[in-house]
Every structure is written in structure tokens, then in C-alpha cells.
Amino acid sequence: MQPTDTTAVLVTRPRAGFVETPFVRGLTERALAYVAAGYPVHLRGPSGSGKTTLAMHVANRIGRPMMLICGDDEFGSSDLVGGHYGYRRRKVIDNFVHTVLKTEEDVAQRWVDNRLTVACREGLTLVYDEFTRSRPEANNVLLSVLEERVLVLPARRNGSSYLKVHPDFVAIFTSNPEDYAGVHKTQDALRDRMVTIDLDYFDRETEVAITQSRSGVPLEDAERIVDLVRACRAAGVSEFSPTVRSCTVIAKVLALRQARAAAGVLVFEQTCLDVLAAEAGLSSKAGKKAQQRRRDAILSLIRQHCPADIDGVVISLARMA
Amino acid sequence: MARIKTMQDVHTLHSVPGRAMPTDEGAVFLQLHRLANEKLRLEREVELWLRKKERIEQRMREIEQQMESLRQLAPSMTVESTVRSPKQSWRRMTLEY
Numbered sequence: 154m155q156p157t158d159t160t161a162v163l164v165t166r167p168r169a170g171f172v173e174t175p176f177v178r179g180l181t182e183r184a185l186a187y188v189a190a191g192y193p194v195h196l197r198g199p200s201g202s203g204k205t206t207l208a209m210h211v212a213n214r215i216g217r218p219m220m221l222i223c224g225d226d227e228f229g230s231s232d233l234v235g236g237h238y239g240y241r242r243r244k245v246i247d248n249f250v251h252t253v254l255k256t257e258e259d260v261a262q263r264w265v266d267n268r269l270t271v272a273c274r275e276g277l278t279l280v281y282d283e284f285t286r287s288r289p290e291a292n293n294v295l296l297s298v299l300e301e302r303v304l305v306l307p308a309r310r311n312g313s314s315y316l317k318v319h320p321d322f323v324a325i326f327t328s329n330p331e332d333y334a335g336v337h338k339t340q341d342a343l344r345d346r347m348v349t350i351d352l353d354y355f356d357r358e359t360e361v362a363i364t365q366s367r368s369g370v371p372l373e374d375a376e377r378i379v380d381l382v383r384a385c386r387a388a389g390v391s392e393f394s395p396t397v398r399s400c401t402v403i404a405k406v407l408a409l410r411q412a413r414a415a416a417g418v419l420v421f422e423q424t425c426l427d428v429l430a431a432e433a434g435l436s437s438k439a440g441k442k443a444q445q446r447r448r449d450a451i452l453s454l455i456r457q458h459c460p461a462d463i464d465g466v467v468i469s470l471a472r473m474a
Numbered sequence: 475m476a477r478i479k480t481m482q483d484v485h486t487l488h489s490v491p492g493r494a495m496p497t498d499e500g501a502v503f504l505q506l507h508r509l510a511n512e513k514l515r516l517e518r519e520v521e522l523w524l525r526k527k528e529r530i531e532q533r534m535r536e537i538e539q540q541m542e543s544l545r546q547l548a549p550s551m552t553v554e555s556t557v558r559s560p561k562q563s564w565r566r567m568t569l570e571y
């Protein structure tokens with residue numbers, strides 16, 4: 154990755170649809186307390202548990218500009234710290250004695266800072282999303298940053314140098330638990346230097362609030378969708394545990410098609426099946442059978458959690474199903 | 475800082491203290507001669523040291539000058555990270571979450 158000369162810093166801002174339920178506020182305050190005590194915070198949880206959003210929110214509350222790094226298997230430590238990129242040519246023309254023209258030319262390697270270095274130097278808030286996707290060797294440079302608050306820059310021509318980390322520098326990490334694919338085991342030394350907050354799926358109240366605010370459906374519909382998705386999650390009918398993202402997708406489609414979340418409403422049932430019954434491979438006969446069982450289970454959960462009697466249901470649509 | 479031990483800390487026969495005052499004449503002359511020798515040796519040593527000190531200081535001045543001209547020639551070789559002012563122009567981007 155080739156860094157640019159002018160590094161962009163991010164200023165975070167909650168979207169219009171951002172909700173701060175007691176659940177979200179509780180987590181935010183917990184994280185901020187560790188930050189205030191001088192500890193890096195590590196938000197760990199399954200996909201869709203709101204890690205990234207919470208990290209941004211905590212960064213926003215800290216109030217400093219933010220640097221965002223997303224973990225990547227291809228990362229080397231120079232992607233975090235910076236490195237020498239290309240050469241800078243310098244020419245000295247000495248014409249002091251005007252009968253003698255002396256020119257001297259030499260090249261110097263150009264050093265370019267990367268995001269970690271900028272964050273350490275300027276005291277920004279570093280959000281390192283999915284940091285366990287980077288190889289542990291690439292993250293090693295963080296050890297001294299978190300413990301001794303010193304960033305060791307790689308060797309230059311005149312030896313290696315180091316940078317004292319700015320007192321305002323704060324690091325927030327997120328990761329999926331280690332059994333996820335494409336995730337490197339966290340080095341113990343690194344994890345030992347941060348406070349880990351384990352996140353689970355949002356509570357019902359928060360899921361309803363997010364679903365409603367992200368889509369604009371009526372509260373009753375949001376509640377029905379969330380209850381359905383939570384039931385699917387608990388029953389394990391979907392191949393992947395459905396998250397609040399599934400709730401939001403279903404709700405947004407309903408809002409767009411002006412349909413209600415009720416059994417018998419074709420648009421609703423179809424969307425639920427598309428979002429919740431999706432599966433990786435379907436070609437085999439056994440796979441098709443499993444898929445049919447999944448769809449039946451979801452339809453029965455729809456009848457249970459989203460009964461047909463809801464005020465203002467468009468009957469004609471219901472009949473069509 | 476702990477003082478670094480050198481050859482000077484190894485006591486030779488001459489520098490071992492605590493001998494009694496001589497009593498007979500011959501011994502007095504002998505000791506006078508011995509002390510005069512030692513004084514001469516120490517004077518030479520001081521001279522060597524002063525010359526060495528001068529050489530070191532001269533070399534340090536040369537190094538300083540060399541470093542100064544290198545710095546002017548190669549501003550990029552200084553640790554930019556610690557030199558660059560915090561008021562550098564950041565590109566600010568708003569990120570909504």
C-alpha cells in the first residue's frame with residue numbers, strides 16, 4: 154500500500170439514524186472509562202454486534218480526530234508505520250567562485266508516515282478495525298506503543314529512531330472471536346496490553362430502535378421483524394446467525410414497498426426468506442432438501458411472531474400469498 | 475554514573491601507600507631519587523593527557539561542523555516525525571457511523 158503525502162484524518166459524526174439506547178450508552182461509558190484510565194480498549198464480538206459503530210462512537214466522544222485502520226492479511230508493519238518510498242534527488246550548485254562551477258548531486262530516500270505514526274505523533278484516536286486480520290508480525294510494532302508509549306521507526310540510513318507517543322493518543326481495537334475464518338490468533342502480549350470488552354448481539358430494545366431508525370417502518374413492524382430475527386437466531390435455522398443488519402434490510406424493503414410485517418403479506422414473506430434462508434451451496438439434492446426445511450421453519454416462525462392481524466394490513470396483498 | 479576503571483587504578487609498586495619514613499641516610503637519598511622519578515613520570519603523563527584532550531576536543535569540533543553541514547545538505551534525513559509541526563495541513567474527512 155502506497156501512502157499519500159497528505160494523510161487524511163477523519164472526523165466522526167453520528168448519522169441521523171444512530172440510536173443511543175441505555176444498552177449502547179452503557180457500553181460507551183464503560184469503554185470511555187478505560188480510555189480515561191489510560192488503557193486501550195478492545196471491542197470483541199460476532200459480526201453485526203456493533204463493534205465498528207461503537208468504536209466510532211467512542212472515538213467521537215473522545216473528541217480528537219480519528220485515524221482508521223482496517224486489519225488486512227497483506228499488511229506489513231510499514232503499512233502501519235510508514236516507510237521509504239522512492240527517492241528524492243537533491244542538487245547543490247556551488248558557483249561561489251564564478252570561474253568554478255561545482256555541482257553536487259545526491260539522492261535521499263523519502264520517508265512517508267503511515268497512519269499509526271501520524272496518530273502517535275499528533276495524538277489522534279486510532280481505530281484499528283478487525284486488527285486480528287493482520288498478521289501478528291505486522292502488529293508487533295504496537296507492543297511498545299501501548300506499553301512504553303514509544304513508537305520504534307524502522308532503520309534508516311542513520312540508524313533506527315523512535316517517536317514519543319503523544320499523550321492524547323488513544324487506541325481502540327475491534328475483532329471477531331478467533332474461531333472466525335481469516336482471523337489470526339491474537340498475540341497474547343498484545344491482548345494483555347488492552348482491556349477487552351466482549352460484545353454480544355444487541356438487546357431487543359436496541360435492535361428495535363436501530364431497525365426503526367434505519368428504515369422508518371412503524372414501531373410495531375420493527376418489533377415484529379426483530380422478534381422474528383431473534384427467534385431465527387435462537388433456533389439456529391439460518392446458516393449464518395442473522396444480525397441486526399438482517400432486520401434493517403427486511404424493514405427497509407418493507408418501507409420501500411409500503412408493506413407491513415405480517416404473515417400472508419407476500420413481499421414480507423419473500424424478503425424474509427431471501428434474507429434469512431440464504432445459503433452458500435444449493436446444488437446438491439441434500440442441499441435443496443435442507444433449504445426447504447429452512448424455509449418451512451422460517452415461515453412457521455413468521456406465523457408465530459408476525460401474525461396476520463395487524464392494523465391496516467392491505468388485505469388484497471395478504472390474499473395474494 | 476559509576477567511574478570507569480582504567481589502568482590508573484592498578485597500583486604499581488610506587489603508588490602503594492603506607493611505607494614508613496626511612497631512617498638512614500642512604501635510604502633517604504634512595505627515596506628522594508625514587509620520588510623525583512615518579513614526579514617526572516607523572517608530569518609526562520599530564521602532558522600526554524592534555525595533548526590527548528586537545529586532540530579529542532578538536533575532533534569533536536570537526537564532527538559538530540560536519541554534522542551541521544550535513545544537516546543543511548540533507549534536511550530530509552532528520553527524523554521528520556519529531557520535527558514536523560503539529561499544525562501541518564490535514565485533509566479532514568467526515569465519517570458518519
Ligand SMILES: Nc1ncnc2c1ncn2[C@@H]1O[C@H](COP(=O)(O)OP(=O)(O)OP(=O)(O)O)[C@@H](O)[C@H]1O
Nearest residue numbers: 170171172177199200201202203204205206363397
Ligand atoms: N447505535 C446504533 N445506532 C444505529 N445503528 C447501529 C448502531 N450500532 C450499530 N448499528 C448498525 O448495525 C449494523 C452492524 O453494526 P457494525 O457494523 O458496527 O457491526 P460489527 O460488529 O462491526 O460487524 P462486523 O463484524 O460485520 O464488521 C450496521 O449496519 C450499523 O449501522
Ligand SMILES: [Mg+2]
Nearest residue numbers: 204205206282
Ligand atoms: Mg465491523
